[in-house]
Amino acid sequence: MKASAFIYHRPETIDEAVRLLGEVAPDDGRVIAGGQSLVPIMAFRMARPPHLIDINRIAGLDRLDTQDGWLRIGARVRHAAFHEGAIAGPTGALLAHVMRHIAHHPIRTRGTFCGSLAHADPASEWCATAAALDGVLVAQSTQGTREIAVRDYFEAVMTTALRPDEILVEARLPLLPAGTLTGFCEFSRRSGDFAIAMVLVTLRIEEGRIVAPRFTIGGAEAFPRRLAEVEALLTGAAPDMATWRVAGDLAASLLDPLEDSITSGEYRRDLVRALAPRAFQQACA
Amino acid sequence: MTSTKGAIGQPLTRIEDPPLVTGRGRFVADINFPHQLHMRIVRSAHAHARILSISTQAALALPGVYAVWTAADIAEIGPIDFREGKIEKLEPYRQPVLAIDMLRYVGEPVAAIFASDAYIAEDAADLVEVHVESLPVIIAADAPTGEFAPGLSTEAAIVAQGFGDVAEAFANAHAIVELDLSVGRHSGVPLETRGAIGRYDTARDVLELHGAAKVPHKNRESLARVFGRGTTGLHLFEAHVGGGFGIRGEIYPEDILVLAAALRFERAVKWIEDRREHLIAANHSRQQRHKIRAAVDEKGTLLAIENEFWHDQGAYPRTHALRVAETTCGILPGPYHLGAYKATGHYRLTNKTPAATYRAPGRYETNFVRERLLDAIAVRLGISRIDVRRQNLIRKEEMPYARPLCVLEDDVSYDSGDYAGLLDKSLAAIGWDELQDELTARRAKGELVGVGLALFVEKSGLGPSDGAHVRVDTTGAIEVITGGASVGQGFETVMAQVCAEALGTDYKRIRVIHGRTDRIEYGIGAHASRATVMTANAVHAAALLVREKALTLAGELMQCEPALLDIVEGNVVRRDNGAGPSISLGQIAHHLRPASPTRRGHAPGLASDGWFETAHQTYPYGNQIAQVSLDRETGAVKIERYVIAYDIGRAINPLLVRGQILGGFVQGLGGALYEEFLYDANGEPLSVTFADYLIPTLAEVPDVHVIIAEDAPSTRNPLGIKGAGESGIAAVGAAIASAIEDALGVPGVITSIPVTPQRLKRILKDNRL
């Protein structure tokens, strides 16, 4: 469990970082942010990047602020930054709640929001959150800067639209309107483990009816996604247990579950069915 | 006997803790020698294959690589022997230090790299190419057997024990209850992985192994045989040990390799295991399938048990040989009367990591199996789970209770116990009767809640003998020299307490030596809950002899009868006048110097050996009660309450006993709900990191109500001690399984552990719950 040899770079500016990455990316040179996913993989030698570009010294990447109705999360922002609700309102409350399901405290003080998006573990809570809120990712390379809608970002397990020569400099999340209710539930074997399935919901209730629902599953498929069919079913429905159960059943039936030699697809379906009503109950509590 | 009361029986804090909690601990990885080489093992990536060739040139060519060994380089070293001597029929199955021609599990050592640092060693290991021809694998012990080698079946042995006329009992039974039960593959996973440093002192011709644990003296004997050296030229040294649990400290291939390399290269050779290696290379344990049936009369009396089981040994026998399977046979009947018994164990080799003893070997498994059986009998006959147990229990008046069975080559004979009395205590603690009403009410509201219990008899303190040496220097400092070992259990504190009690001194001033073969010729180490029984009694004997010598000399100097004297806080005083003249132990030691003119003809030195001998083990006992609730949608199990009652005979230090019980419980919980070494159909291990092999964390561990009883002191040693090490873990699988089944309300559905959420969800669905 010793990483293979690598050359360590610690650029001070984003321009230098993208230049360096442009040079080493073809040889599998990589960005290191919090190191909480990359370092274990290197220790197992499942990744052997010959170059590491540490972005932790780059000024400006620690930005965490709101602008024009968007929350902007720089590449150096740690999970723990969301602990006490980094911002006011339902978005801040949701992020603070979700964060408590990510790993354990020491990991949260290092791991980054953008690193989670770049790594794209199917069970990443931040990936599910970004999918739920229809976030936008800002990628920079020597060829310039581009925005990628999270909707178009995930491609397969740990595979995304981010190119190897691009640094994810920022993630942007649209702020939820005041009055939005949010709920998030996941199931993992032990506290702090990667989840086997998760459900994130946001909705408003107007005149006793559900308005603008978002229903997102994570951990259960190759990458998180909103389920439009479930949202259609919810829109205008009464916010009650019967609705939550129907939504859970529909979500379970729509699932294209991950399956491996330990966890069956059927069990993941069972979990989505179980978690959906709980997430709604939490939102409406 | 002694007058400075209080050291024994008090919940004193541990003397070994200050360095450990201030970052001053010294574990094997902290030990370094000048010019040392680092060893890395190239391990098999195949579960079963024939080796066609191994190419090591690329690895050897890497700068910093000193040598690369395959089996051919250590042809003079034979396979790894069994700890307790030769076992003819198992000899051909022993594991070679490095694989010869065949690979039999993923993780098997194939080659060893020696390099100037650990990184280079690992780089080089990646460059070794092993060309193989894959062979079909056997993954389950109950699958059809195959050939280990030409003419050798993978059923390496059959173990059998029994007594009475089983056939007749079944023929006359009122009912026959039959179950098919399985315990999953899991093991002790210490936080500190293994490590070994071989060093050859060329100036003195002494070979040293650092990083020893558990049984240094036994291992010295085995290693001396391997290297053809006398034991005086081979020494083992224990560092701080971050957990042992039975799996750490046995002789493994890596121990032999570092020693062989140190001898050949005349350089220290260091090996530190990484976690992935640990999970595929260190001993696994527990995996057994039992087909068990009981013949009972109409009241539920156990007339006979027939117990056939398949023991999944993994690819090779390890140093324990047949021990777990033998113990499984001998200990299964537990606290109950039994008319007749027949146990047959199939000791089978599979293409998985070899298995051996893990904390409560043979008991965790059989407690699960036997207590499941008792629950099933209760259901079958429509009597309560408590009554069926109570009426079969061996009674206090029947002690000592011998049974024609054998555990660890020792005839089973329970020394003392009040099984029913202890059961009453825990039933009262959990409020069993009221609890039934409470659970009924909750069930009526739709909750899945239940309670389960399990009784067990432990074994501890295997003899036949152990010794210790106690000496007092001229400053009054006391050294207790033992051949024991500390795997973190508080060994030093316990030995110091016992010595302090006998000598009338402060236990904190006593230095306890263990895990060093250069300080004492003999030693039993730390395994099978025997250190406190055997070594503490030896320390006690030695300390009493030192006391006697001190009082004799003091009596002469103070001109009074030794019987009138006492030792208080290290000073000899008159019992009738504590404030009068006194003489310190240090002064007495000064009088006893070899050259002292005031030695008065006594043998030099204020010191003595002491020995303790015993004919039989002692049998502590206990019970555990679990209350659980189930999440019917996810299959998750929540432990709501847990009670462990344990009779220890005499608790030298209740704080440490409690620690042992709680630590054991957490591991037991792992085996019941979380921990499992899984393999795919090709023999590829799936549980190779702490993300896949799930040890309970603090968040998963409920509060446990611990009852430490001292109702039945052992009759087999002067201090009345029974062991503590394995009580917490022994019946966790049994009690939790019983509680889950009670919560489900469907008899007979919990037949295997661990009960993972996914499996429980399957059961819930199958039973439309």
Ligand SMILES: Cc1cc2nc3c(=O)[nH]c(=O)nc-3n(C[C@H](O)[C@H](O)[C@H](O)COP(=O)(O)OP(=O)(O)OC[C@H]3O[C@@H](n4cnc5c(N)ncnc54)[C@H](O)[C@@H]3O)c2cc1C
């Ligand atoms: C014990 C443990 C438990 C965990 N449990 C959870 C959990 O429950 N849920 C969860 O979501 N995560 C969990 N994690 C992972 C943790 O959240 C990681 O921090 C996170 O996934 C990655 O963020 P990082 O900053 O550490 O990225 P790194 O480890 O530094 O990098 C990960 C990958 O992303 C790339 N990368 C990182 N930042 C950028 C960037 N700005 N631009 C381009 N590429 C980039 C790297 O090159 C690398 O390939 C756990 C980790 C551990 C060790």
